[in-house]
Each structure stands twice: as structure tokens, then as C-alpha cells.
Amino acid sequence: MEFREIDTLDAKGWSLAHSVRAGNRKLPKGLTLTPAHIEALTGAGVDQVYAFRLDSDDVGEDEAAESIARQVAGSGLRLGISTRGRCNLHTEAAGLLLAPEALNTVNRADEAIAVSTLPHLSPVAAGQLVATAKIIPYGVKKASLDKATQLKSVLTVARFQPFTAHMVVTGQALSDKAYRLTENRLAALEGAITAYEGCDHTVPALVEALQAAADRKPDLLLVLGLSAISDRRDVIPAALEAAGGSITSLGMPVDPGNLLMLGQLEGITVIGLPGCARSPALNGLDWVLERFAARLPVTRDDIADMGVGGLLKETPFRPEPRAPLHRQAQPNVQPIVLAAGRSSRSGAQNKLLSRMNGHTVVRQTLAAVSQTGFNPPILVTGHEGEAVAEALSGLNYTRAHNSAFKDGMAGSLKRGLAHLPETAEFVCVCLGDMPFVKPETIKALAEAGNRLSEFKMFIPTFNGKRGNPVLWHRDMVEALLTIEGDKGGRQMIHDHENLVCEVPVDDHGILIDLDTPEALAQFGAVPD
Template structure:
């Protein structure tokens, strides 16, 4: 790449290195300047800009990120779209992440422009959770390094896979002593059941017996056939010849390993009987706090091998007691960290420029106009779809019958667009991080358009406002982060929230679109007829 400061008048075709304020607009870094942009810079009396120009052998950052991500998508893994030189990998289902660290390290050592960051190996993950990010260090990657990385990755299976939780079954045996209260045993059973739920498993039952080797042996022998047998002793296991291991062996089991380099959890016992795992629980397993038993259970729940060598390898990272940020078992499968976004489809207007027709329910091809953006929202990554009605609400509800969505009625629809925005925002739950405000008269919006906005939405990184652009011109729909909801609630009259964008340029992400759907709405009969002609 060629990097440097150039006269604004000669910057056409170059890529901005830093964002530039141009009148009421902001040209974001990474923007490829066209002739119109250059004219705007000159008219704004901006004399020079810092840019890069691609050279032969440079691969633009989005293309490079996408190409590097392709061989990284393994079983149980999905890739987001490329944006600002980044592709995020996510878990397709809940389970345990497995990594080939050597393969990932090899790519990270090839060239400083190519980076892959991941969660740790054996991390428990939820469906949709971010597991890795591929980032091209701006603004391009050397083609030779990229091709070498892709070739190396394709030589072997993907270094990423998510082993899904298989729905294992378990049975719990608890031994008793006069000093152990029934309430303690009840709590242990409840916590164990919850642990199993978090790895997709189920506790089929429980048996309590005396704290003797003979009683344990009888309970093990009588236990139902399950995927894993769990035994919680009334006192901690202190030796391979103690009550629990002696009872397991008397029932025909084999103790494979006692102890583990994880704290809490040191006194875990791992055995096998008839080919199935038998786990003697450490005392800390009576608590919901994370401990070594959780690590073993997560792997068993995902069908991953657990043996003495696996347990002995858990020491690095195994000091859990002094890490206050470690989750408790109810968070073993943490909620997806992809921001939760709703789509608000505004369908409350009176279509004044269409005469007596309610344009939203007019047929366009095979379905009513409003069904196009609604179906796009339902097919997208959005968590929820809410349709705001106002004028002729029953007509809109009938046009969208049979779809999984929520209707919110705005009785003040005749007071202007702002009231519909506010009705929709007010109806959103506290779990949502943002909302895409989509107009009901934009039939060319697709799920792919909406997903590109969602992929670019990173409120924790300060990217709380996402706008589609077409050749540098901003369009709709717009994704608003939760922090902007109050400002929307404060709007008044027949105006949207467009002016709020200018007030929050520092948090704005512009997403270039490949077509002009973000600029097309249907306001007149002539526009409707043209759209119908296009549909034929």
C-alpha cells in the first residue's frame, strides 16, 4: 500500500485513513473516495487528506477477511459477513469449543496483517456466541501471505469446531452420615440437576445410601443404565482406598484417576464401569460456583474424551478460586454475546400521497407490500419483529396473518411519524440491545441488508448507530442502539430520528450496500406501478 497525505482534489480512488468531517457529513475511515466525495471535500475547503492507495498484490481488508475465514469454518461454526476488515466466527449450537492452536498460531505468525483471536480451547459456548474474530490490520493484506495462510489451513481440517451437547443422562448417588443434613443433600441434588441442564443433559434420578464401601457398591450395581454415574460422598475422598473408590471397585468398576490440578475441584475421582464414566464429586460440587467437576462435565456433555491424561492437562488455567469473574454453573453455557436486535416495522401511516389507498396492503407481486420488509426481518438474525400499526390496523394485521411477530398499535398515528417510533421503542423488552427501524413501504429490503447492519453493530465498542449507504448516500433502515432510545422517545411531530444521526456521528457506522434498496420507498401510485412492473 501507498500511504500518505495528498491534496483533496487528487484523492479520487484512494481510501481514507482517518475520518473527516465534511460539512454536515462525516466520511469515515476506510471510505473509498469517489468523484462526488472529492468535490465535497474541495467545497468544504479541506485541502489535504491522509489516504492509502492499493498496489499490485494488495487484497482489500473485507475480501481478505472473508477469504481467510472460509477455511476456518468447521463443524458447528458459522461466519458473519465481512465488515471493516473483520469476520466474526460464532457457534451454530451450544457445546464445547475445540481448537487447533498450532494451526492458528501458524497463521498469526505469517504476517502482521493477518490476525485470528479466539476463546480458549474447551470453552463452553452457547448458540450464536462469538468464538473467534478474524481481523485484517488496515487496510489490506499482502496477497502472497493471504494465499499462504489459506493454503496452509486447507491442508488439514478446520482448526475450529464446536462439539454439541448431546443430551447426556445421569444418575446421582449420595452417601449419608448423621452429621449431614437432609437439606444439604437436597441442595446438592438440585445443583447437580442444574449443572446437567446447562450442558444439555438431564438427571434421571437419585439414590441415597450409607457412607460405607458396601452400600456404595450396592448402589452402583443397582444404578440404572445412564451416560454418566455421579457419586457425592458425605465426606471428601482422601485416598484411592477411601469409601467411594472402594465401593466403585467392589461393584466391578475401575478407578482411572484420583485428583486433578484444578482448584477448587482437587479431590475429584474419575472411574469407569462397563465402559461408562463414574465421577466421584469433590466437596465443592455441592456449591454452584465453578470448579473442576464443571470442566469434566462439560466435556462429557459434548461427547468429548475424558481420561486421566485429559484431567492431568487441566492445570494451566485451573486456578479458579481467586478469579471473581469466573461464571457460576447457571452461566456455564453463557448467553450469546451477539447483540440482541429487534426490527421495528413502521406500518401506521395514512398513505396520503396514494389517495384513498392504504399502500401497505396493496398487492405487489405475490403478497402485500408491507409483507416484504416483514418477511425480510423474520428471515434475518433479528431476535424479534414488531410491527407498529396505526391507520387501518386490521388491514395490516390481516395482510401479515400467520407470521410470528408482535403488533403494537399507535393510537396517536395521526400526530406524526415520531409517535410510531416511540410506540415501537416503548414496546421493546429490556433484554434488547438495539432496534432496526424499518419502513413498511420499502419492499426491496432483504434479510441480507438487515444482517449486514446487525453484523456491524458493536455497542460495547462504541458503534451504536448503523446506517446503510448507497454510493455514499445514507438510506434506511437504521439500527439504533439502546442508548439512543430515550432521545427517540423525546421526539415530537411528523419527523423521524434522522437528525439524531448527525448528533452522534462519533458512534456511527456506515455500511455500504451493493444495491439501492436502502434508498427505495414507495410513496406514490406511479412508484407502486413501477414496482409492480419490476416484480413481473
């Protein structure tokens, strides 16, 4: 292929190597120049252009890209349209992408050829882009293309196949949230829980439950124990062997997920669930379930080979999280207290101005937030804003007023975010009618945010129930600015559960908001 800068007048039949503007008209790269194009270019004062012309032994970029893509595309993949030297591969159904390392030999055929894929064993959705074949220059030698297309290594998708699962829980009642999480985890892989039962956390009780479950012939048996599995003589592995089953692997080199057990019982795959199964975050259980759903073998050697790349994202459900490489003394947290609402549910009185123990609700809330030692809070006022501000005299805060408070909480949140300092790493959104939240709770959220970089939203929980306030990483601010109405960030939390970290705290105050006359009366709040 010829490639050089040439006089525009001599460029007939050549193709542009780069886009060029001819007056008000833009001529795209790859365009083969005609006399009309040359006239337009010279008229615009373009005397020279970078251009190329294929030799007789060259194959054009689009044709070459399609040839490469067609060669590497195996079962479960379809080709896109080849354009601008690129041809993409998309999946036909959900499954696991099988990308053998031998595919790199295609790239070794010539530097002009570039095949890129998602990592081997990546879970993929139907229609997802998983690979692309790109020709770097505008053509490639036919000899190089022939060499590349003679290679036999192909990219395939092992489709997820529908399966049924029976779940056994020992010594405890499984919460609705944990059940739904497991149900959703399986549903994403075409699986479904068809039976669920509990039993005592003893070997005899579990043996009976396992044998009864095996009689129903599910494809998969999931066992969640009262305590972690730490030895082959522990309750779950001991019961599996006593029931006539076998253990394929006890433990795995994937963290989180170390304490997973894999076994067999009457031809049924049995998984003893690790504690991180209660978290929606990626863990070793997901890797095993994905291979099972794709009907790929999971042997002891397969489990052992998961170690390289097996250090996954941290999950807060483990009692001793991995230590970070370094930790700042204290993150830069900007509290925002929302105090703009009309108190429509609390009756005639403004709940924020109600008094408890001689102080208004909003003052007690702001005082507690101020005790965290973070940035002085931003307080967003609205309804009876001047009266609210007067009730806070002497406290250090920044006031932001939302005159459109009737339009909902989203507008107040945006007003607060407009005052966010550039140095803030996190935003803690607090509600003005929650005076019982402890300063230590907000500090615990900040500590979790400082330690667990893969999560972006940190929500306190008391006895497993979520409450307020919520700590947001600065990365989420742009998205927060798009919300509308009176839902605040609830929908965003729902849509991005994989970014949510639940932080257990010893603080019942995270569940108490004084937004009804009954709640105000219960805690002795009286009109100002």
C-alpha cells in the same frame, strides 16, 4: 498498497484512511472519493487527507477477512458478514470450543492478518461469537493471503450431546438447593438426572447402590459422599472397585476440585463429586462434565494436563480457603439501614417503634450495626420518619429521608446509596426490623468480601438458610440503582448466582425479622 497524505484535489479514486468531516457531513474511512466528495472536502477547507490505494497484488480487507475466516472455520461454526476488514465466527450449537495452538500459524503468515479466538476448551452457547478474523490495514498481499489460507488447522465446536445421570448420595440427605444446583449444572450441558437414591456411607451399601444404578444403564453416575475422598481405599473408590469398576484418576490438579474421582463401571462414567460440587462457582467438576458432555475423552493424562490454568476462583464452601497475597486490616464498609416502610404487615403499630427490653426495635438494630466499627450507618427513613429519628437520639448515623417510601424498598435503597462515600468498597444493606443480627455477622461478611475478590454479593446463612443483611461490592452499586418496586436486590441475586458467596454464621438472628404481629408478640415487642 499506497498509503500517504495527499492533496485533496488529487484524491479522486483514492480511499479515505480516516473519517473526515466536510461541513455537516462526515465521510467515513474506506470511502472511495468521487469528484463530489472532493468538492465537499475542499469547500469545507480540507486541503489534504490521508488516503490509500490498493496495488494490483493486494486483496481488499473485507475479501481477505472472509477468506481467512472461511479457512479456519470448522464444524459447528458459521460465518458472519465481512465488513470493515473483520469477519466473525459464531457457533451453531452449544459445546466446547476446540482451538488448537496451530491456529497461531495463520497469524504468523503476515502481520496484517489477525485471528483471535476464545481459549481452547471454552464452553460456548449457541450463536456465541467465538472468533474473529481481522485484516489490520486496508488490504493484504495476495501472496500472504495464499500462505495463510493453505494452513490446515481449523477451529471447531464439539457439541454437547444429551445424556442421563444417576445420582447416589451416601450417609446424608441431599438438600433441595444442592439437588437443584446439580440439576441446573447438568441441564446447561444437555444432561438430566433421571434417578436419585441414598444409601449408608459404607462400602457394602454403596456397592449395592452402584450395581443397581449400573443396571439402569445411565450415561453417567454421580456419587456424593458423606466425607471427602482422600485415598483409593476410601469408601467411594473402594466401593467402585468392589462393584467391578475401575478408577481412572483419584484427585485432579484443579483447585477447587482437587478431591474429584473419575472412574468407569460397566462402560458408564463414574464421578465421585468433590465438596465444591455444592457451589455454583466454577470448579474442576465443571471441566470434567463439559468434556464428558462434548463426548471428548477424559483420561488420566487429560486430568493431569489440567494443572496449568487449574488454579480457579476461590469458593467459600471449603473450610480452609487459600490465603490471599495480602489482606487489608479492615475493608471500608458502609452500612445502610432501611427504616422507611409503612409496617403494613405488622398491624396498627409501627414495628420499628415497638419496644423490647425498654428500647425500640430500630434503635437496637442501629446500635448493633454501629458496633461493627465500620463507617457510621446511613439510615433511610420514610413512614413516621421524625418519630424514628427521635427514637435514635444520641446514636451516630447519617439520615437520608425517602418521601416516596410508599413506592417500595427500591426507592429507599437508592436514597441510601446517594449518600455512599467514594471511599466505600462495600455496602451492607440492613433491614431496620432485624435487631437480633450480631455485629460479628456483619464482620464475617466483610471478611469474606475482603478475602474473596471474585464474588460481589455476600449473604449470611444459618443451617443452610439464607438471611439478612447482604453485603454488596461497590461494583454492584450501578446495577442496584436500576432496581424498581419492593423487591430490593432479590432479583439481582437470582440473576447473578455466580457472583454470590454464602457465608455460614452462627447467628439465628439473620432469619428473624419482626414484620408481623405474631413475630412482634413472640419476641415481646410492645407498642411504644
